[in-house]
Amino acid sequence: MSNNTGLCAKPQRRSIGARRNPATEAAILDAAAALVAEKGARGLTMEAVAKRARAGKATLYKWWPNRGALIVAVYERAKGGYVYEEGGSLIDTVAAFYRHLFSLWARPEGGLFALIIAEAQYDADVAEALEGYRLERLAATTAVIERARARGELAPGVDSRRLAETVVAMAWMRLLTRRFDPAEADDLAHAVVGGWIAAPA
Amino acid sequence: MSNNTGLCAKPQRRSIGARRNPATEAAILDAAAALVAEKGARGLTMEAVAKRARAGKATLYKWWPNRGALIVAVYERAKGGYVYEEGGSLIDTVAAFYRHLFSLWARPEGGLFALIIAEAQYDADVAEALEGYRLERLAATTAVIERARARGELAPGVDSRRLAETVVAMAWMRLLTRRFDPAEADDLAHAVVGGWIAAPA
Numbered sequence: 001m002s003n004n005t006g007l008c009a010k011p012q013r014r015s016i017g018a019r020r021n022p023a024t025e026a027a028i029l030d031a032a033a034a035l036v037a038e039k040g041a042r043g044l045t046m047e048a049v050a051k052r053a054r055a056g057k058a059t060l061y062k063w064w065p066n067r068g069a070l071i072v073a074v075y076e077r078a079k080g081g082y083v084y085e086e087g088g089s090l091i092d093t094v095a096a097f098y099r100h101l102f103s104l105w106a107r108p109e110g111g112l113f114a115l116i117i118a119e120a121q122y123d124a125d126v127a128e129a130l131e132g133y134r135l136e137r138l139a140a141t142t143a144v145i146e147r148a149r150a151r152g153e154l155a156p157g158v159d160s161r162r163l164a165e166t167v168v169a170m171a172w173m174r175l176l177t178r179r180f181d182p183a184e185a186d187d188l189a190h191a192v193v194g195g196w197i198a199a200p201a
Numbered sequence: 202m203s204n205n206t207g208l209c210a211k212p213q214r215r216s217i218g219a220r221r222n223p224a225t226e227a228a229i230l231d232a233a234a235a236l237v238a239e240k241g242a243r244g245l246t247m248e249a250v251a252k253r254a255r256a257g258k259a260t261l262y263k264w265w266p267n268r269g270a271l272i273v274a275v276y277e278r279a280k281g282g283y284v285y286e287e288g289g290s291l292i293d294t295v296a297a298f299y300r301h302l303f304s305l306w307a308r309p310e311g312g313l314f315a316l317i318i319a320e321a322q323y324d325a326d327v328a329e330a331l332e333g334y335r336l337e338r339l340a341a342t343t344a345v346i347e348r349a350r351a352r353g354e355l356a357p358g359v360d361s362r363r364l365a366e367t368v369v370a371m372a373w374m375r376l377l378t379r380r381f382d383p384a385e386a387d388d389l390a391h392a393v394v395g396g397w398i399a400a401p402a
Contacts, residue, residue, distance in 0.1 A: 118319035119319075121318075159388070168374065191367055193396075195398075
């Protein structure tokens with residue numbers, strides 16, 4: 001690649017949009033997670049995270065535009081990717097999903113999600129980051145329900161996205177009222193989606 | 202009624218368990234509501250309310266053992282009693298319930314409920330007061346579903362209380378994500394309970 005002067009020059013790596021340095025990213029998320037563990041969600045400020053991670057605030061803001069985005073990123077890392085267990089009935093899929101969530105939320109790093117929902121009631125940045133995360137997860141859940149529909153498993157007449165929302169809403173209710181016993185997962189899944197299972201042909 | 206000395210004496214009004222002076226109660230709830238409107242849920246402290254209401258702290262604590270109980274009382278007063286509209290289908294009953302809640306939550310005094318749920322994630326007193334309120338309302342919703350069942354409206358196989366919880370969970374989800382358009386009430390009710398409506402005989 002040559003520049004205008006005709007000399008060969010290495011392409012300049014611009015910092016905006018550049019690949020994240022994984023070590024720096026990990027250090028920042030570690031620092032953020034530690035701060036949350038010590039001081040709760042409210043203890044997480046961009047300033048404190050930068051200091052703790054020994055990272056520049058500019059780097060932080062480049063990757064997470066605000067505190068809300070960062071706190072959701074901490075939770076997402078703790079959560080890891082989740083792949084729905086499909087292949088059985090939709091009720092089983094939803095029950096497995098609840099068991100996964102309930103186990104996660106029982107762990108200290110998982111409890112952060114309740115605080116994110118709480119903070120979202122006060123802080124527009126957290127609300128926005130939560131909404132982004134919520135919509136992403138809702139799309140995944142909706143796709144699961146659409147696949148169940150394609151297999152002929154659902155009665156007609158219910159919108160897949162709305163049904164997906166009922167699935168997630170029950171999980172949130174349980175999280176926010178601290179009642180997430182995995183032993184209830186089957187019953188909850190049944191109450192939420194069981195009515196929409198097609199009658200056997 | 203006479204006392205031990207044989208003299209007639211008016212029964213002494215004991216403060217514990219005595220009827221509340223309605224004017225004092227109203228003054229306290231007014232003060233609490235005003236503080237919440239001005240400073241949010243976090244601005245409500247027993248001290249500040251007592252001062253604002255020109256009531257004794259002892260009186261406050263007698264009637265509301267802690268801040269959590271008081272803040273829920275403020276919300277309950279704003280909400281008023283709600284009587285489910287029964288007589289049509291269960292879907293219609295739930296839809297009307299959602300319309301009522303969504304209208305309430307759109308008002309400033311109604312928005313308090315989201316803050317109560319948020320505060321409950323941090324404050325054990327608020328969590329306890331919220332749980333008491335939640336269980337009371339869940340019992341009312343469960344009763345509605347039981348009556349629908351008694352009328353033969355429900356398919357068998359779903360626990361009434363669990364179904365009631367799915368109804369409430371959707372409402373909470375909508376409140377906490379600031380999506381409570383009354384125009385959606387019918388669709389939401391349909392998604393939540395519609396699957397459990399018995400097929401026509």
